[in-house]
Amino acid sequence: MSKKLTSRTEDYSKWYNELVVKADLAENSAVRGCMVIKPYGYAIWEKMQAELDRMFKETGHQNAYFPLFVPKSLFEAEEKNAEGFAKECAIVTHYRLQADPDKPGKLRVDPEAKLEEELIVRPTSEAIIWNTYRNWIQSYRDLPILINQWANVVRWEMRTRLFLRTAEFLWQEGHTAHETKAEAMAEAKLMNNVYATFAENFMAMPVIQGVKTESERFAGAEETFCIEALMQDGKALQAGTSHFLGQNFAKAFDVKFANKEGKQDYVWATSWGVSTRLMGALIMTHSDDFGLVLPPSLAPNQVVIVPIYKNEEDFEAISEIANKIASELKVKGISVKYDSRDTQRPGAKFAQHELQGVPLRIAIGPKDLENGTVEIARRDILTKEIVSLDNLTATVENLLIEMQKGLFDKALTFRDDHITEVNSFEEFKSVIENKGGFISAHWDGTKETEDKIKELTKATIRCIPLEINQEEGVCVFTGKPSKHRVLFAKAY
Amino acid sequence: MSKKLTSRTEDYSKWYNELVVKADLAENSAVRGCMVIKPYGYAIWEKMQAELDRMFKETGHQNAYFPLFVPKSLFEAEEKNAEGFAKECAIVTHYRLQADPDKPGKLRVDPEAKLEEELIVRPTSEAIIWNTYRNWIQSYRDLPILINQWANVVRWEMRTRLFLRTAEFLWQEGHTAHETKAEAMAEAKLMNNVYATFAENFMAMPVIQGVKTESERFAGAEETFCIEALMQDGKALQAGTSHFLGQNFAKAFDVKFANKEGKQDYVWATSWGVSTRLMGALIMTHSDDFGLVLPPSLAPNQVVIVPIYKNEEDFEAISEIANKIASELKVKGISVKYDSRDTQRPGAKFAQHELQGVPLRIAIGPKDLENGTVEIARRDILTKEIVSLDNLTATVENLLIEMQKGLFDKALTFRDDHITEVNSFEEFKSVIENKGGFISAHWDGTKETEDKIKELTKATIRCIPLEINQEEGVCVFTGKPSKHRVLFAKAY
Ligand SMILES: [Zn+2]
Ligand SMILES: [Zn+2]
Secondary structure: OOOOOOOOOOOHHHHHHHHHHHOOOEEEOOOOOOEEEOHHHHHHHHHHHHHHHHHHHHOOOEEOEOOOEEEHHHHOOOHHHHHHHHHHOOEEEEOOEEEOOOOOOOEEEOOOOEEEEEEEEOOOOHHHHHHHHHHHOOEHHHOOEEEEEEEEEEOOOOOOEOOOEOOEEEEEEEEEEEOOHHHHHHHHHHHHHHHHHHHHHHOOOOOEEEEOOHHHOOOOOOEEEEEEEEOOOOOEEEEEEEEEEEOHHHHHOOOEEEOOOOOEEEOEEEEEEEEOHHHHHHHHHHOEOOEOOOOHHHOOOOEEEEEOOOOHHHHHHHHHHHHHHHHHHHHOOOOEEEOOOOOOOHHHHHHHHHHOOOOEEEEEOHHHHHHOEEEEEEOOOOOEEEEEOOOHHHHHHHHHHHHHHHHHHHHHHHHHHOEEEOOOHHHHHHHHHHOOOEEEEEOOOOHHHHHHHHHHHOOEEEEEEOOOOOOOEEOOOOOOEEOOEEEEEOEO | OOOOOOOOOOOHHHHHHHHHHHOOOEEEOOOOOOEEEOHHHHHHHHHHHHHHHHHHHHOOOEEOEOOOEEEHHHHOOOHHHHHHHHHHOOEEEEOOEEEOOOOOOOEEEOOOOEEEEEEEEOOOOHHHHHHHHHHHOOEHHHOOEEEEEEEEEEOOOOOOEOOOEOOEEEEEEEEEEEOOHHHHHHHHHHHHHHHHHHHHHHOOOOOEEEEOOHHHOOOOOOEEEEEEEEOOOOOEEEEEEEEEEEOHHHHHOOOEEEOOOOOEEEOEEEEEEEEOHHHHHHHHHHOEOOEOOOOHHHOOOOEEEEEOOOOHHHHHHHHHHHHHHHHHHHHOOOOEEEOOOOOOOHHHHHHHHHHOOOOEEEEEOHHHHHHOEEEEEEOOOOOEEEEEOOOHHHHHHHHHHHHHHHHHHHHHHHHHHOEEEOOOHHHHHHHHHHOOOEEEEEOOOOHHHHHHHHHHHOOEEEEEEOOOOOOOEEOOOOOOEEOOEEEEEOEO
């Protein structure tokens, strides 16, 4: 298998698909729309999980686990939510297989083993969780409930792409219950802010925080907060959402509590989630035509050391130095791998580590042995330099910090260069066609206009940014009055 | 809700069920046989996961993720495995709901949305994984593959009990691929040993390592290694299994490789798993009539500090000391919670922490303020003593080590007292009826005898221990010759 990727300018979508497979991140499986997350891809996801989990716990949340299945009668209880997911859910109808009398050695569904009530494989867990919370909540003393779940969910999407849209995906879903509207609203905003902080500080991916318009809201939510990122091809990607659910689920599942005044009231709710989709966002934010580019905080191996030698004697001398470097780096919490495989040549190793986005590659050859040096190659800007063994640990530490910041700054510059203010629909269409990115434009606030613009340009309102300038204007499409701009884009 | 538990002697099974619910570990859900793992229970499971994950990685394994669903044609490929699980699997047959024309506001399965091929919700993942490995393995250079997956699985059991036997449960499943039979066999033994080490050192639960007889083997395995523990009611519990799968799955999924001599050969396999069943084993090994008893390594909070005060002034003075103690303990890696809730009296807090198995409780009252002391209560042996604030951190550290060891020793003594050698079937029946525990007896090696003994006594062969004494003898049931004893017990 050739390791050379299609270039981004040639075919961005093909570049992405090839990169995911060739960098050993994920692949399609025998199950339509479901992916296999390979060890290298999963190691990156584990780093995301660990950091998010830490942030959730730091903000007072606990993990728990709720059933994979939702009985149909619970699934349909919150009407809008049910409507939103009904068309794409996997349904368990039977609980037993039997020998197929017509085909020796084959099995068939046992018609006698039909469930009385069908079970939906959770596309999201509000229904099963709020049905459970009913028994946990009697009084304001039982509130707030601040729970998160790491789980797999299934949405039977017709068109799937590795990480970006898969029938089964991994995610976390927070589900919280509160005494007051204000408290629930604050929680929804807090968690959206946790996502933004994670995306920017950890993934080096700049995001815009905003709220969704009614037509882009989560089914069953009263307000959906989101973080929106911009990919290198000028398309936006919704990287996380946090929903203020009002009392909708409490009413659907009859979850009331005695408040401090002793009166019964419905509980206020939020839910919030990010998924393995973040892997797609990560790839499309930083990577290049040579393969994956990883911010150091997410790299399974931040440093790889490759020995270059012609004889066993050199190999031993180099290995001694390599192991010393490795253990010094490990003391500083830097993950490092000494790639001493004798089944691969240095060139092949370089290519693999480049393709897999290892931030720093240290090569040590016979000349370095003489001079007390090593060669350091940066994956982000593809530079190489010879540096002294003295202070190598500090050099590496500083480079990793510089790279983490550099990747964010580069992505931020790109993103900011691709937010275009437009004041006419002609301009709108031209920017969408030719430049891409976010379009900041006035909108009259109606669903009709939103739909019409989408129909004509494929651009949707990604969000109404939280940081907004009040500015009188007229809708770019209808000319009706508008009080502020919103952000449009084509999106993943 | 009263917190008082049914005692173990009164009704062991009821004691267990009540403890699980009242200690906030888990509860039944609206889905038949599926449980909700509550935050406190999940926090213990997370500790198990973290330690096991560390041990797997230390032995060279990586995590990955494979699909939840197995297409029926793959499921049935390895015949014995399929046969073993066919009678208890959840089957997805449809992928869409629609409005029910007969019942306004309700949904029904859309008959148009029937899958061409049914999908089995994984009861175990050998089939989907070996179908994937086929594409990953061409040559001996691609081996070994050492992968683990943390996942949920579903087995449609008819009689379920929280943690011990649930329709959906959480587990890890290792799936490895090897060049040689010897290497695969060594891996299967290694992982069984990892499980034994984990059970004994971390869960303070003594186990016997052994192999299963043919009738108790995993469906599709050629040899099943296991760790068997003994519960306080004298019943055995299989706490983990590790399977040598031979070339069965490689043959079923046509997974061949070019060996070092360039010849094609089928790949050798292992799989191994432990599940949330370990939570049940943990509870039934250490807990008492007052509730959960946790070994310190698995306690979400190893220490809880409870203030006892009559006025705000005392509360502030106590809080100052409590916070100082807490931060000193945290520096030493000890998890500690200052329970300063003003909604509960000290007595209620004591009862809760006792029920939830917090290893050490530190109470601080006005008298302690005067004397520079605190009261420490041990959950394991229910003792209390007044100790000086001087060296409190060292005192706590030593107590936790002592408790971890003490719980293991106590369980070991109980277990060893309940391994009874018997030499006649009369004795066998009497021990099973009156004493319980493991019975060490000669067996003639046939399935017929095994089945007959099970029918007459409900005892099964738990394992043929790895550490075995060669000893000539005669089968306790048939009088036929036997070369060593095996272990029988009634089991969970
Ligand atoms: Zn551009
Ligand atoms: Zn006894």
